[in-house]
Amino acid sequence: MKSETCLGKVSGKPLSFYYTEFEAQSAAEYSKNVYDNELAPYECQRCNYWHLSPKCRMTPSQKCSKCTSATNEYKNSYLTSKEAKIRASIIYEEQGIALEVYKCRHGNGWHLTKARNY
Ligand SMILES: [Zn+2]
Numbered sequence: 453m454k455s456e457t458c459l460g461k462v463s464g465k466p467l468s469f470y471y472t473e474f475e476a477q478s479a480a481e482y483s484k485n486v487y488d489n490e491l492a493p494y495e496c497q498r499c500n501y502w503h504l505s506p507k508c509r510m511t512p513s514q515k516c517s518k519c520t521s522a523t524n525e526y527k528n529s530y531l532t533s534k535e536a537k538i539r540a541s542i543i544y545e546e547q548g549i550a551l552e553v554y555k556c557r558h559g560n561g562w563h564l565t566k567a568r569n570y
């Protein structure tokens with residue numbers, strides 16, 4: 453399935469999307485087995501479906517036990533500011549959302565927040 457809302461920033465072509473994480477995960481496994489191309493599913497903030505992203509661009513994250521986002525979910529936390537910045541630049545490329553990196557007040561690594569418009 454090709455997305456009508458989301459384009460690959462590099463290719464300019466519509467991204468494939470999947471309705472569930474499970475579907476995206478099996479497509480990722482297929483790609484790994486057939487093309488030896490490691491992909492990881494991520495949930496898109498724009499269309500709320502799942503896309504695949506090259507695994508080398510994924511940054512490991514954990515959920516913070518204290519901080520919540522505007523939607524009341526626990527925020528992702530990154531071990532280092534560098535990882536958080538990589539994640540922010542990927543989100544910017546893929547979704548056009550500018551994010552700022554800041555240190556967790558509770559010592560749980562680094563978080564991302566929507567950049568303020570000055
Ligand atoms: Zn999308």
Ligand SMILES: [Zn+2]
Pocket residue numbers: 516517518519527529556557558559560563
């Ligand atoms: Zn936190």
